[in-house]
Amino acid sequence: MNNIIAFTIRRLVAMIVVVYLITTIVFFMARLSPYDPITLILGQKSIGNPLAVARLRHLFGLDLPLWRQYLNYLGDLLHGNLGYSEEQGNLGEPVWTILRVGVPVSLKLSALSLLLSLLIGLPVGIISALKQNSLVDHGSQFVTMVAYAVPTFVLAPIAQLIFGVELGWLPVSGWGDPGILGIKEMVLPVGLFALALAGFFAKSMRSFMLEILSQDYIRTARAKGLKQRIIIYLHVVKNTLLPLASIVGPTAATLIVGFFIIENFFAIPGIGNITVQAIVNSDYPVIEATTILLAASVVVVNFLTDIFYAMVDPRVRL
Amino acid sequence: MIKLPFKALNAVVAFVVAAAVLMAFANHTPTSASRTPAASQVVRLAYYEGENGQLAATLDPAQISAADDYNTAALQYRALVIIGTNNKAIPDLASKITHSKDLKTWTFTLRNGLKFSNGDPITSADVVWSIERALAPATNSQVAYYDNLIKGYDAYTGGKASHLSGLKAPNKSTVVVTITKPAAYFLKAFSYPINDVLDKKRLQGKEAGPNNNYLTSTCSGNISDGPFKFKCLNSSSGPGSFYNTGATPVYTLVPNPKFYGPKPKVTIKIPALANTDVGYKDYLAGQVDETGIPSANLAGAKGRSDYHQAPTSTIGYISLSTKLAPFNNVNCRLAIAWGLNRSALMAVIHNASNPLYTILPPGFPSYDKSILSKVPKYNMAKAKSYFAKCPNSSTPVTYWYNTSSADSDHLAEAIVNMMNIVGFKAKASGTTVHDWLHRVNTPLSSTNTQAIRNGWAQDYPDPQDYISLLFRCGNAYDISEWCNSSFDKLVDQADKTGNAKQRTLLYSKAQTIALNAGIPVMYDNGVAHLLISKKVHGLGLYAAWSDIVPKNLDWSTVSVS
Numbered sequence: 088m089n090n091i092i093a094f095t096i097r098r099l100v101a102m103i104v105v106v107y108l109i110t111t112i113v114f115f116m117a118r119l120s121p122y123d124p125i126t127l128i129l130g131q132k133s134i135g136n137p138l139a140v141a142r143l144r145h146l147f148g149l150d151l152p153l154w155r156q157y158l159n160y161l162g163d164l165l166h167g168n169l170g171y172s173e174e175q176g177n178l179g180e181p182v183w184t185i186l187r188v189g190v191p192v193s194l195k196l197s198a199l200s201l202l203l204s205l206l207i208g209l210p211v212g213i214i215s216a217l218k219q220n221s222l223v224d225h226g227s228q229f230v231t232m233v234a235y236a237v238p239t240f241v242l243a244p245i246a247q248l249i250f251g252v253e254l255g256w257l258p259v260s261g262w263g264d265p266g267i268l269g270i271k272e273m274v275l276p277v278g279l280f281a282l283a284l285a286g287f288f289a290k291s292m293r294s295f296m297l298e299i300l301s302q303d304y305i306r307t308a309r310a311k312g313l314k315q316r317i318i319i320y321l322h323v324v325k326n327t328l329l330p331l332a333s334i335v336g337p338t339a340a341t342l343i344v345g346f347f348i349i350e351n352f353f354a355i356p357g358i359g360n361i362t363v364q365a366i367v368n369s370d371y372p373v374i375e376a377t378t379i380l381l382a383a384s385v386v387v388v389n390f391l392t393d394i395f396y397a398m399v400d401p402r403v404r405l
Numbered sequence: 406m407i408k409l410p411f412k413a414l415n416a417v418v419a420f421v422v423a424a425a426v427l428m429a430f431a432n433h434t435p436t437s438a439s440r441t442p443a444a445s446q447v448v449r450l451a452y453y454e455g456e457n458g459q460l461a462a463t464l465d466p467a468q469i470s471a472a473d474d475y476n477t478a479a480l481q482y483r484a485l486v487i488i489g490t491n492n493k494a495i496p497d498l499a500s501k502i503t504h505s506k507d508l509k510t511w512t513f514t515l516r517n518g519l520k521f522s523n524g525d526p527i528t529s530a531d532v533v534w535s536i537e538r539a540l541a542p543a544t545n546s547q548v549a550y551y552d553n554l555i556k557g558y559d560a561y562t563g564g565k566a567s568h569l570s571g572l573k574a575p576n577k578s579t580v581v582v583t584i585t586k587p588a589a590y591f592l593k594a595f596s597y598p599i600n601d602v603l604d605k606k607r608l609q610g611k612e613a614g615p616n617n618n619y620l621t622s623t624c625s626g627n628i629s630d631g632p633f634k635f636k637c638l639n640s641s642s643g644p645g646s647f648y649n650t651g652a653t654p655v656y657t658l659v660p661n662p663k664f665y666g667p668k669p670k671v672t673i674k675i676p677a678l679a680n681t682d683v684g685y686k687d688y689l690a691g692q693v694d695e696t697g698i699p700s701a702n703l704a705g706a707k708g709r710s711d712y713h714q715a716p717t718s719t720i721g722y723i724s725l726s727t728k729l730a731p732f733n734n735v736n737c738r739l740a741i742a743w744g745l746n747r748s749a750l751m752a753v754i755h756n757a758s759n760p761l762y763t764i765l766p767p768g769f770p771s772y773d774k775s776i777l778s779k780v781p782k783y784n785m786a787k788a789k790s791y792f793a794k795c796p797n798s799s800t801p802v803t804y805w806y807n808t809s810s811a812d813s814d815h816l817a818e819a820i821v822n823m824m825n826i827v828g829f830k831a832k833a834s835g836t837t838v839h840d841w842l843h844r845v846n847t848p849l850s851s852t853n854t855q856a857i858r859n860g861w862a863q864d865y866p867d868p869q870d871y872i873s874l875l876f877r878c879g880n881a882y883d884i885s886e887w888c889n890s891s892f893d894k895l896v897d898q899a900d901k902t903g904n905a906k907q908r909t910l911l912y913s914k915a916q917t918i919a920l921n922a923g924i925p926v927m928y929d930n931g932v933a934h935l936l937i938s939k940k941v942h943g944l945g946l947y948a949a950w951s952d953i954v955p956k957n958l959d960w961s962t963v964s965v966s
Contacts, residue, residue: 255691260686261692354677
């Protein structure tokens with residue numbers, strides 16, 4: 088128990104350092120950009136309007152020296168203030184209120200995708216391993232390889248054309264509508280997002296299964312006359328949990344990258360879309376906040392994976 | 406071989422198949438025209454196509470500068486005058502407009518019985534309050550200058566006066582506007598949304614400054630006097646008052662029963678569409694009723710029966726710095742002006758636009774095709790002869806453009822190739838929209854920019870908005886820093902001339918002078934290419950509007966089958 092507490096404290100300190108470093112890097116990288124968000128807000132209206140430019144610059148503290156801006160930024164962060172949007176459509180809007188809308192959307196998208204990918208990937212991997220070198224194995228290996236290898240930005244427009252434009256079964260964009268439309272809107276983005284992950288899980292699960300199936304204790308179990316179902320459930324699948332945990336955790340990073348593509352293709356108002364809009368509009372506070380949020384998510388998920396790892400396998404020492 | 410024990414797997418597969426079948430059947434069949442009740446007729450407009458998946462930058466008339474926001478504002482807010490689909494300023498909330506002989510005093514009489522959507526009466530006090538609110542220093546409007554003709558503008562916007570002296574409400578139904586100089590374009594400039602009428606009773610005390618997006622963020626704050634009003638989910642502030650948070654952003658507008666004119670029969674939905682590709686796919690999938698067409702799909706789309714095209718007032722041209730070599734010499738500028746093969750350039754972009762030789766595009770007020778014979782067009786022999794007289798012709802030239810699209814890249818490459826065929830040592834330099842905006846917003850010499858792609862679209866349909874505003878010496882938009890006293894005299898005279906023929910003549914002379922000085926080098930006039938669903942009736946494309954609207958802005962004529 089003491090080990091877990093000490094480990095948790097060590098990791099928490101490391102996490103804070105990592106997030107702080109990311110915060111600093113992102114802050115200065117954003118400021119290194121040659122583009123002035125105020126000119127962007129005002130556009131051509133900034134011509135001959137120095138007063139308006141100065142007012143806005145002052146409003147966002149951009150007239151202060153860089154070091155002062157940085158200290159203010161850190162101070163605000165420590166007080167839970169992520170700043171205010173500098174993009175014309177959300178001008179002056181607290182960044183948190185923007186993120187508050189996007190985070191649940193991305194969480195829903197990723198949770199559903201992860202769940203679906205596990206529901207598809209794990210059984211396929213198990214079947215593939217149990218029927219090693221059969222037609223089923225070769226077929227599923229081919230499909231999972233394609234699902235894993237073909238990028239989502241290639242699959243998405245093809246799926247939109249087939250299921251949205253040609254067949255007219257599913258919407259090609261949109262999210263969050265009520266009723267059956269809302270469910271239909273989820274099918275393509277969740278399905279495509281899950282597909283790539285399912286390919287990865289299926290391939291990994293097949294490898295884990297094959298390795299365990301070749302262990303001596305499995306042969307012993309068979310020699311003892313245990314039923315096939317018991318061998319698979321109790322001795323094989325159970326022992327794949329540990330390596331499985333080691334790949335599901337880092338998949339969080341893949342999920343985050345996926346946000347940017349899927350949300351953009353399907354007009355989903357999640358964190359990926361918010362980030363892309365912020366980058367296009369040089370909305371520094373939002374870029375900084377989303378980057379910190381995403382980085383912190385990866386760090387936290389990795390931490391939780393380590394904890395889970397230790398809980399599942401008593402041999403692991405923290 | 407091991408026998409599989411997993412019946413559960415079969416159940417999962419069965420579930421997925423069943424779900425797919427249900428989805429297919431859930432795709433409801435379309436209703437026929439005769440069965441579509443008026444209340445359920447929904448028109449889905451792609452006004453916010455290409456805005457990175459966002460809706461209005463602002464819904465506050467005091468801040469509107471983007472065409473999409475302008476279109477949305479016109480659905481719910483109206484001013485004393487509006488630009489009609491015939492490109493003319495027509496009375497809107499005003500029933501009668503008169504002016505003094507010297508064109509300096511304008512009297513507007515409000516229609517009888519005008520009401521806001523909440524039932525509040527619309528009076529001249531609302532008009533005066535709305536305009537003063539928009540121009541108040543605290544509002545920090547970036548578009549206040551549309552009203553800079555009104556007497557007392559400088560004092561009021563500069564915070565030196567508490568009221569706009571040129572704006573009076575002598576009684577409940579009359580508004581009198583006094584302007585500082587006679588200007589033939591006053592009514593058109595006065596139609597800009599900054600003069601839209603808001604409900605004083607409801608909005609007094611709500612600032613319109615950039616740090617207070619009350620109208621943009623609060624659905625219920627938008628009290629309409631136009632044909633539609635927002636359908637609000639609640640009275641709070643934030644996107645959740647317009648649409649379900651967590652859902653793709655969309656505005657829903659329903660008919661305003663208090664509107665003075667014919668009442669619309671349709672509900673309007675305006676979704677946020679990330680770009681034209683998304684809009685195009687949404688249209689093909691039946692999710693929106695109109696869309697722009699990505700240029701790569703233009704050739705195929707032109708054969709469709711739902712394809713529409715219309716001229717626009719968008720112009721494209723090259724700005725050359727008169728302060729930097731080699732274009733500080735008129736011969737060097739003219740070598741470019743005569744060396745550009747505009748028709749070939751348009752072919753590069755799939756003929757998505759038309760070649761242009763004059764500052765005013767065809768169909769625009771005061772457009773005069775008789776000057777075509779007097780202005781530069783493609784003639785390589787002439788281009789070479791001017792190049793021979795260009796004193797610093799060996800100076801390397803950088804042509805700047807924004808890399809916003811593949812078309813933009815292709816066009817820049819073609820322009821630079823043509824410059825090099827003339828004899829220049831030119832190269833194209835693509836830059837971001839941000840940097841490009843910075844360069845076209847400041848005198849070219851201050852950013853060491855010799856040549857840059859430039860463009861303009863109308864603020865209001867008047868030649869003053871193009872010729873005088875962009876090229877008169879000393880104006881902020883004269884980024885070439887070109888000065889010519891004859892040109893200036895002509896445009897000053899034209900700006901205040903009421904007689905249309907005389908005005909056209911003056912502007913034509915001014916254009917001839919500018920174009921023969923290589924200021925600017927015109928090359929394209931945008932064309933709008935749209936697909937409009939055949940289920941939607943009564944909407945069309947007009948040069949004065951950047952997206953589809955009904956003829957004479959009469960939304961009661963729009964229906965869905």
